[in-house]
Amino acid sequence: MPAYWIAHVTVTDPAQYSGYQALAPLAFAKFGAKFLARGGASDSPEGAGFERHVLIEFPDLQAARACYASAEYQAARAARTGAAEVMITMVEGV
Structure with missing residues (x-):
């Protein structure tokens, strides 16, 4: 059954964050993400607001x-x- 990372991110230092962006794809590729x-455009009608929202699917x-x-x-982390500022949740799909 697939599973997902739901990540909410607000970048506070773009230059330093580029180091994460250079390294993280290695992990994602290794685990079939x-x-x-x-x-992209988003709305956060409830809860804390973050700049970016990321949804990543994994095999399980x-x-x-x-x-x-x-x-x-x-x-990368x-x-x-x-x-x-980052919040990541892992959840099984249905």
Whole structure:
């Protein structure tokens, strides 16, 4: 069953965030991720507002979790430290 990362992001330092953008695709490719939404126009009628919203599909929840825990993604995450406010949720599809 597919699973998804739902990420909400507000970039606070674009120059530093570019390091994350350079590294994260390595992890996503390794775990079969498919981007369904990335940035673009959005509305947030309830809850905290973020600049960007990203929806990433994985083959299953195990792959979604493994991607996050991977050395590749953790290196990307470290590169974005202090450069963005981020909230990520992993959820199984139906």
